[in-house]
Amino acid sequence: MAKHQTPMLDELTKGPWPSFVDDVKAEAARRAENKDGIEFQIPADVCEDLLGVLELSYKDKETHWKHGGIVGVFGYGGGVIGRYSDVPKQYPGIAHFHTVRVAQPGGKFYTTEHLRALMDIWDLRGSGLTNMHGSTGDIVFLGTFTEQLEEIFYDITHKLNNDLGGSGSNLRTPADCMGMSRCEYACYDTMALCYALTQEYQDELHRPAFPYKFKFKFDGCPNGCVAALARSDLSFVGTWKGPIRIDQKAVAGYVGGELKPNAGAHASRDWGKFDIQKEVIDLCPTKCMSYDGKTLSIDDKECYRCMHCINTMPAALRVGEEKGVAILAGAKAPILDGAQMSSLLVPFMKVEEPFDEVKELVENIWEWWMEEGKNRERLGETLKRLGFQKILEVTGVQADARHVQHPRENPYIFWKEDEVGGWKRDIQEYRKRHAR
Amino acid sequence: MAFISSGYNPDKPMEGRISDIGPRHYTDFLPPVIKKNYGKWLYHEILEPGVLMHKAESGDEVYTVRVGTARLMSVGLIREVCDIADKHCGGYVRWTTRNNIEFMVDSKDKVAPLKADLSGRKFTGGSLKFPIGGTGASVPNIVHTQGWVHCHTPATDASGPVKVIMDELFEEFQTMELPASLRLAVACCLNMCGACHCSDIAVVGIHRKPPIIDHEVLENICEIPLAVSACPTAAIRPSKTEFEGKEKKTVAIKEDRCMFCGNCYTMCAALPLADGESDGCAIMVGGKVSNRISNPKFSKVVVAYVPNEPPRWPTLVKTIRTIVDAYKKGANKYERLGDWAERIGWERFFDVTGLEFSQHLIDDFRDPAYYTWRQSTNFKW
Ligand code: HEM
Ligand code: HEM
Ligand code: SF4
Ligand code: SF4
Ligand code: SF4
Ligand code: SF4
Numbered sequence: 001m002a003k004h005q006t007p008m009l010d011e012l013t014k015g016p017w018p019s020f021v022d023d024v025k026a027e028a029a030r031r032a033e034n035k036d037g038i039e040f041q042i043p044a045d046v047c048e049d050l051l052g053v054l055e056l057s058y059k060d061k062e063t064h065w066k067h068g069g070i071v072g073v074f075g076y077g078g079g080v081i082g083r084y085s086d087v088p089k090q091y092p093g094i095a096h097f098h099t100v101r102v103a104q105p106g107g108k109f110y111t112t113e114h115l116r117a118l119m120d121i122w123d124l125r126g127s128g129l130t131n132m133h134g135s136t137g138d139i140v141f142l143g144t145f146t147e148q149l150e151e152i153f154y155d156i157t158h159k160l161n162n163d164l165g166g167s168g169s170n171l172r173t174p175a176d177c178m179g180m181s182r183c184e185y186a187c188y189d190t191m192a193l194c195y196a197l198t199q200e201y202q203d204e205l206h207r208p209a210f211p212y213k214f215k216f217k218f219d220g221c222p223n224g225c226v227a228a229l230a231r232s233d234l235s236f237v238g239t240w241k242g243p244i245r246i247d248q249k250a251v252a253g254y255v256g257g258e259l260k261p262n263a264g265a266h267a268s269r270d271w272g273k274f275d276i277q278k279e280v281i282d283l284c285p286t287k288c289m290s291y292d293g294k295t296l297s298i299d300d301k302e303c304y305r306c307m308h309c310i311n312t313m314p315a316a317l318r319v320g321e322e323k324g325v326a327i328l329a330g331a332k333a334p335i336l337d338g339a340q341m342s343s344l345l346v347p348f349m350k351v352e353e354p355f356d357e358v359k360e361l362v363e364n365i366w367e368w369w370m371e372e373g374k375n376r377e378r379l380g381e382t383l384k385r386l387g388f389q390k391i392l393e394v395t396g397v398q399a400d401a402r403h404v405q406h407p408r409e410n411p412y413i414f415w416k417e418d419e420v421g422g423w424k425r426d427i428q429e430y431r432k433r434h435a436r
Numbered sequence: 437m438a439f440i441s442s443g444y445n446p447d448k449p450m451e452g453r454i455s456d457i458g459p460r461h462y463t464d465f466l467p468p469v470i471k472k473n474y475g476k477w478l479y480h481e482i483l484e485p486g487v488l489m490h491k492a493e494s495g496d497e498v499y500t501v502r503v504g505t506a507r508l509m510s511v512g513l514i515r516e517v518c519d520i521a522d523k524h525c526g527g528y529v530r531w532t533t534r535n536n537i538e539f540m541v542d543s544k545d546k547v548a549p550l551k552a553d554l555s556g557r558k559f560t561g562g563s564l565k566f567p568i569g570g571t572g573a574s575v576p577n578i579v580h581t582q583g584w585v586h587c588h589t590p591a592t593d594a595s596g597p598v599k600v601i602m603d604e605l606f607e608e609f610q611t612m613e614l615p616a617s618l619r620l621a622v623a624c625c626l627n628m629c630g631a632c633h634c635s636d637i638a639v640v641g642i643h644r645k646p647p648i649i650d651h652e653v654l655e656n657i658c659e660i661p662l663a664v665s666a667c668p669t670a671a672i673r674p675s676k677t678e679f680e681g682k683e684k685k686t687v688a689i690k691e692d693r694c695m696f697c698g699n700c701y702t703m704c705a706a707l708p709l710a711d712g713e714s715d716g717c718a719i720m721v722g723g724k725v726s727n728r729i730s731n732p733k734f735s736k737v738v739v740a741y742v743p744n745e746p747p748r749w750p751t752l753v754k755t756i757r758t759i760v761d762a763y764k765k766g767a768n769k770y771e772r773l774g775d776w777a778e779r780i781g782w783e784r785f786f787d788v789t790g791l792e793f794s795q796h797l798i799d800d801f802r803d804p805a806y807y808t809w810r811q812s813t814n815f816k817w
């Protein structure tokens with residue numbers, strides 16, 4: 001017998017898509033039964049109470065979680081998000097419901113051994129509910145009481161050799177695409193760079209010192225599987241220089257129909273026979289390809305490396321040999337001043353261990369942003385307020401036509417004093433030439 | 437329940453403390469076939485919806501079965517994932533950016549038993565635990581946020597809307613009939629933890645009433661200057677008021693300047709703005725983050741407001757279905773929703789979807805607004 005009636009939530013057990021309501025109910029039942037005799041460290045009926053309060057929200061159409069509250073582990077400014085219920089008397093099991101952010105491994109690969117060990121901790125000390133994963137990328141342990149926070153942290157570090165992620169005005173847990181681990185498109189080792197920077201900047205991750213949050217994300221190629229360009233203050237997007245590698249025999253394979261276009265991504269619908277002219281050559285945004293019926297040619301100098309042809313014929317075309325990363329700065333969601341995409345800062349950089357060049361760039365940007373950024377101002381907003389030239393200045397990147405969609409439309413140029421031979425002039429000298 | 441100590445001693449918090457060690461190294465977690473061929477992959481194929489094959493230079497192949505999840509997952513369910521991975525995949529498993537799970541095996545004959553195992557698992561209510569799909573020209577899992585399950589600022593729920601939208605679009609998850617990948621996102625407030633602002637179709641929770649001022653406690657729990665400076669439209673100013681005979685420091689809000697962003701509430705808990713009757717969702721379309729063919733672009737608001745209709749949000753679901761159908765019918769192969777809308781023109785987008793265009797869809801927020809108005813006679817009737 002369920003502790004709370006949840007007629008509205010029960011509607012969400014219908015339909016084919018995995019029902020989180022059924023899952024939470026099953027967890028509630030599992031904890032009630034407690035086959036393994038675990039001494040749960042927070043109320044055993046936490047899942048029932050969560051369903052109860054969610055049902056209440058479904059009725060009221062309003063949240064029942066209070067505003068934040070500062071909780072955390074000793075010495076860390078991030079990693080835990082405080083949460084208290086505004087109806088604790090009705091639902092004591094969730095009176096506290098703090099989130100613990102746990103650092104996720106690169107590419108989100110797990111051994112079941114590690115996953116099970118994480119689950120054991122959360123079974124004993126938490127709600128038994130998680131988000132796999134949070135929007136930022138980390139593992140989210142969903143709901144525990146204040147007394148458990150240090151214990152969880154102790155277990156994670158001592159037993160699992162793992163750590164908390166970031167929250168607050170600090171470096172957020174960096175996230176990467178699976179890159180070279182299983183993707184032939186990867187133009188640099190996203191997992192190696194992500195891991196290296198995460199380790200290098202543990203202090204920034206755990207001790208808020210920034211004006212506001214800061215995110216790194218790592219995409220191995222312009223396809224952008226972790227959406228680096230749209231949601232990170234510094235976006236690392238793999239790209240290449242030089243020619244796309246062509247296997248003409250495989251091209252013939254696509255034309256002849258032996259190979260499925262786009263790796264079979266459109267297979268459920270009859271789009272007709274693959275037409276290389278229509279589907280690749282004509283769709284190439286820079287019109288730099290041609291096909292004479294036998295040979296595919298690419299004027300690589302004009303290619304802007306959008307990935308379309310490669311995605312369409314992955315067995316025939318490969319990214320160029322000279323691989324690296326393009327670094328873009330300043331993406332953010334709409335709050336406060338509207339959404340921003342990252343803007344191109346470094347068109348191309350080779351990235352190899354120990355990634356010193358990347359680190360120097362990151363540190364120069366941080367130094368400037370910490371000095372100039374206002375409270376709760378994201379890097380993109382600082383850039384907008386002070387101008388793109390400022391970030392070129394502090395990073396030493398040379399201005400380049402690749403930095404803009406087109407040159408400026410107004411001539412309100414902020415010339416610097418030293419560019420015009422000084423600003424001091426003598427009015428007396430001027431008056432010698434011009435009467436008052 | 438007796439308190440069990442992990443070894444942590446609150447009297448000596450620094451004793452034996454380990455900190456700043458970061459995540460485990462990814463190489464600890466890679467399946468052997470992945471580790472062996474790291475960086476040496478040749479090409480891939482989608483064998484059927486939800487099943488991928490990656491070919492390495494060495495000739496090795498890895499087969500991946502991708503399944504959707506609700507993102508909110510219990511310990512019990514994750515242990516079940518581990519059981520499956522132990523049984524079929526040598527004890528390895530991974531999650532994708534969009535909260536799908538990938539089970540990988542190193543030979544083709546292991547795929548069918550794995551698939552059968554996954555498809556056979558259901559929740560008590562009958563929904564699938566691990567539906568296979570989400571590859572290629574499909575609707576992969578919906579990136580989403582916390583909603584009423586766990587956040588203090590939501591204007592709508594997230595897990596519930598995602599469940600009902602995915603129920604509606606389930607076919608599109610399990611097949612690859614769309615012109616291109618159609619990525620959905622749900623965020624429960626304008627903070628948009630996630631990438632709603634760049635999704636093919638995005639649902640965003642919106643408040644529509646200015647904050648209620650809790651004069652009684654405001655001066656005690658808020659830094660008034662922080663609340664004032666948090667407001668992007670300068671709608672808030674410091675003020676004084678009488679409360680039960682006593683003068684209290686508080687704030688005043690110019691209500692017609694408020695854009696209901698909730699930023700002041702994040703700074704000051706005495707300014708809540710949730711309202712069951714007027715909160716709801718906006719629907720945005722046409723965003724993308726991939727550089728393929730055209731540049732990444734922002735999503736655009738095409739429905740200014742849909743009311744919250746828990747538990748199954750029928751109006752929201754129906755509107756999204758309408759947009760998906762129009763896109764599926766009208767777009768060319770490889771064309772993302774935003775590219776399609778731009779090709780036919782946004783005025784035509786409203787024609788073919790039957791969505792109503794209202795003044796709320798014309799931007800009026802600062803500079804970016806101006807760049808969205810039409811400065812040309814090149815429009816269509
Ligand atoms: C339709 C367009 C415009 C109208 C109707 C307009 C009108 C005016 C008027 C009436 C004044 C005040 C004159 C006075 O009584 O002192 C003025 C000043 C000025 N305008 Fe414009 N203007 C326009 C466009 C522009 C443009 C395009 C520019 C620059 C490119 C510009 C730059 C200025 C400047 C610098 C001043 C002097 C401000 C000062 O020294 O106080 N205006 N404008
Ligand atoms: C923001 C302000 C302005 C905008 C957006 C604007 C826009 C334009 C556009 C689109 C054209 C047509 C170009 C073509 O058809 O090739 C044009 C032409 C022209 N504009 Fe402006 N304009 C602005 C301000 C001004 C001002 C302030 C003046 C005068 C001082 C001006 C003088 C002209 C002239 C003389 C032409 C004709 C140029 C030609 O025929 O070669 N414009 N403008
Ligand atoms: S971003 Fe590119 S390299 Fe990374 S997983 Fe996606 S397609 Fe592969
Ligand atoms: S990558 Fe894009 S721009 Fe380059 S040749 Fe292929 S389709 Fe054309
Ligand atoms: S989008 Fe808003 S309401 Fe939703 S989780 Fe993020 S901050 Fe909370
Ligand atoms: S909700 Fe946003 S716009 Fe409205 S008063 Fe608060 S900060 Fe200002």
